[in-house]
Amino acid sequence: MQKIDKFYTFHLSHKTKSKIYIRRVEVSKRILHRSIAGLILTISLTVLGFTNIYKNNSIAKSEILNLNSSAIITQHIAQNPNNKSFEHKSINYSHPVKSDNFSINSGAPVTSIDMDTEPVIEEADLENRMRVIQTTSNPAFLPTIWAHLGKINNEYGFRRNPFGGRSYEFHSGMDIDGEKGDSVLAPANGIVTKADWQGGYGNLIEIDHGNGLTTRYGHLSQGNVQAGDTVQRGQLIGLVGSTGRSTGPHLHYELRLNDKPINPRRLLPLEPVELKKAD
Known part of the structure; x- marks a missing residue:
């Protein structure tokens, strides 16, 4: 080269x-x-x-x-609710945080409602079903009296998260104010189907009144009945408390039709005027 x-x-x-x-x-x-x-x-x-x-x-x-x-950890927590590392922390009511952060005497489990996938009872269909139930049922089996009388802290439907923040959640029942130890009565005859701890409900009692109607009583400090018991209208079934997902003593009351929550006011009378005016 x-x-x-x-x-x-x-x-x-x-x-x-x-x-x-x-x-x-x-x-x-x-x-x-x-x-x-x-x-x-x-x-x-x-x-x-x-x-x-x-x-x-x-x-x-x-x-x-x-x-x-993360999935394994989440599954482990779900399968081991008694694991002390993930123990639910209760609120100390002797030193409450600012009221802006949570609603007083409210709570209930988080209910997720997907309007595209969840079966929804249409208003007209619901009215027809309730009309049939009310006209054909024994009145003693219709929950038409208050299980506990107190100021209504939260109604049925969507509400702001009682634990603070700007998020909203669906509230499947009514929050009725009360003191720990107040009486909770059966609003109608029926058979107790649940009487144990139920996640966000805390201590829960559920009563089957027939015709697809059931009622639930959450956050109880004590239950006086067991699953399988037959109860009569006006019978003491438990005591008001603040167990589960709760910010203070109250009764979470639910009315369900075919295991779908509906507004409890459909069967309840109006509460006394003095309760409406209470602060």
């Missing part, structure tokens, strides 16, 4: 039995340098691309592992 200012000259030889052939090849320096630079750039970009793919795969695997770990 001979080096000239603008070209590299190569001599290529080829030998046969009788002759020797020599060929002279000239290559432009500029073209050769650009080709080498292009080859180096291509190799660099290829290596960089594989490096990024490897990093992205590593990050994706790490995120999947984190999600799986």
Whole structure:
């Protein structure tokens, strides 16, 4: 190879039995340098691309592992409600926080309502069902008296989260104010179907009154009946409390039709005027 200012000259030889052939090849320096630079750039970009793919795969695997770990932890908590590491903290009412942070004497479990997937009882259909139930049922089995008389702290329907913040949640019953130990009475005859701890309800009693009607009593400090017991209208079934997801002593009262919550006021009389005016 001979080096000239603008070209590299190569001599290529080829030998046969009788002759020797020599060929002279000239290559432009500029073209050769650009080709080498292009080859180096291509190799660099290829290596960089594989490096990024490897990093992205590593990050994706790490995120999947984190999600799986979170799911395992969540499942562990759900399956082990008595695990002391995740024990529910009760509120100390002797030193309450500012009233802006939570509603006084409210609570109940968090109820998620998806209007696109959850079966909804249409108003007209509900009216027809209730009319049939009220006209064909034994009046003693209709929950038409108050289980506990007190100021209504929260009505049935959507409300602001009683524990603070700007979020809203669906409240499946009524919160009736009271003092710990106040009496809770059966509003109608029926059979007790639940009488135990039920998550956000705390100590819960549920009574089946027939025809698809059931009532629930949440946050009780004490239950005086057991599942399977037959109760009569006006019978003492428990005491007001603040167990479960609650900010203070009150009764969470629910009316359900075919296990779907409906407004308890559909069967209840108006509360006394003095309770409405209470602060």
